[in-house]
Amino acid sequence: xxxxxxxxxxxxxxxxxxxxxxxxxxxxxxxxxxxxxxxxxxxxxxxxxxxxxxxxxxxxxxxxxxxxxxxxxxxxxxxxxxxxxxxxxxxxxxxxxxxxxxxxxxxxxxxxxxxxxxxxxxxxxxxxxxxxxxxxxxxxxxxxxxxxxxxxxxxxxxxxxxxxxxxxxxxxxxxxxxxxxxxxxxxxxxxxxxxxxxxxxxxxxxxxxxxxxxxxxxxxxxxxxxxxxxxxxxxxxxxxxxxxxxxxxxxxxxxxxxxxxxxxxxxxxxxxxxxx
Numbered sequence: 663x664x665x666x667x668x669x670x671x672x673x674x675x676x677x678x679x680x681x682x683x684x685x686x687x688x689x690x691x692x693x694x695x696x697x698x699x700x701x702x703x704x705x706x707x708x709x710x711x712x713x714x715x716x717x718x719x720x721x722x723x724x725x726x727x728x729x730x731x732x733x734x735x736x737x738x739x740x741x742x743x744x745x746x747x748x749x750x751x752x753x754x755x756x757x758x759x760x761x762x763x764x765x766x767x768x769x770x771x772x773x774x775x776x777x778x779x780x781x782x783x784x785x786x787x788x789x790x791x792x793x794x795x796x797x798x799x800x801x802x803x804x805x806x807x808x809x810x811x812x813x814x815x816x817x818x819x820x821x822x823x824x825x826x827x828x829x830x831x832x833x834x835x836x837x838x839x840x841x842x843x844x845x846x847x848x849x850x851x852x853x854x855x856x857x858x859x860x861x862x863x864x865x866x867x868x869x870x871x872x873x874x875x876x877x878x879x880x881x882x883x884x885x886x887x888x889x890x891x892x893x894x895x896x897x898x899x900x901x902x903x904x905x906x907x908x909x910x911x912x913x914x915x916x917x918x919x920x921x922x923x924x925x926x927x928x929x930x931x932x933x934x935x936x937x938x
Contacts, residue, residue: 666737668696672711674718676867677727678817680824688865689715689730698737718864719753719896724826725817726868753859754898758784764793768876768888775799778876780848780890786897787857791874793848797840803881807836809850810875812889813857817868830872831855852894860893 674689691714695707721728730751736743764780780793795807811831817824833850840846861870872894878886 663701663736664699664738665696665701666698666739667694668707668734668736669694670707670709671733671735672714672730673733674716674730675728676865677729678867679725679727680817686865686867688717716751718751719859719861720750721858721861721864721870723815723868723870724828725815725824728864728868752896755786755859755895756898758893758895764890764892766888766890768878768886769799770802770886773799773801774804774878774886776878778888780874780892782892784893784895785852786895787859788853788897791848791850791852791892795835795846795848795876797842797844797846800840800842803839804878805837805839805881806834806879807840807846808877809833809835809848810877811850811852811855811857812873812875814871814873815868816871819866830857857894859896 670693672689672691673687676686676688678684678686691711693709693711695709696705716730718728720730730749732747732749734745761782761784764783765777766779767775767777769775775798777796777798778793779795780791782789782791785791791809810829810833813828813830815826815828817826831850833848835848836846857872858870860872861868863869871891873889873891875887875889880886
């Protein structure tokens with residue numbers, strides 16, 4: 663087999679589905695493995711890309727795909743032989759320094775007044791959303807209440823912006839009419855859902871945000887809702903052996919209901935701290 667050279671590339675690329683002809687590369691590295699020549703038997707070529715910056719997490723959405731892959735090319739006169747292999751990149755984060763609770767009100771004058779509270783504003787992908795809903799005034803007949811997890815994918819810029827909303831989960835809180843003074847607890851486990859970290863303005867091409875949508879439905883099928891953005895982040899699964907026992911205990915208390923202690927140093931917010 664005659665060839666004009668062999669090379670391998672490491673590529674990070676964003677593909678917008680409405681602009682399929684253009685692939686936006688944000689990482690592109692190449693190594694030449696062999697000069698032009700001829701194959702007479704099977705050969706193996708070793709290669710290494712060291713200290714490669716992988717700034718974003720792999721993502722496949724409704725209108726956009728961010729992928730990393732290796733591409734090996736055997737150059738030939740008529741047609742090249744090309745093989746690609748995808749690599750999945752996860753963005754790992756440490757515990758956020760600031761993680762305040764969320765307190766909001768929903769009201770219709772002289773008809774309905776409720777307060778709801780979520781224990782945090784930032785959750786890792788295996789976390790538990792804990793909260794409460796307080797009914798301060800109820801003069802309409804509510805028959806159903808639920809919390810939805812909404813993923814909003816935004817692609818494009820300027821006038822060519824596309825929003826795609828996807829309901830990831832529906833969690834029923836109440837079935838039946840509440841009364842004044844009633845308090846309803848919320849425990850929503852995130853581990854059972856297909857979630858990604860929050861992604862903001864990735865390479866100025868797209869964003870992925872998550873919202874908790876509180877929905878109330880009355881007996882006349884009218885819907886009342888309140889939406890609140892929450893930040894999702896990916897927690898590393900590996901505990902460093904050098905971390906102290908006290909740090910592990912503090913981390914476990916911070917997480918709350920974790921089944922095994924995992925120590926993290928809360929040094930930076932969970933946007934782009936570490937990569938794996």
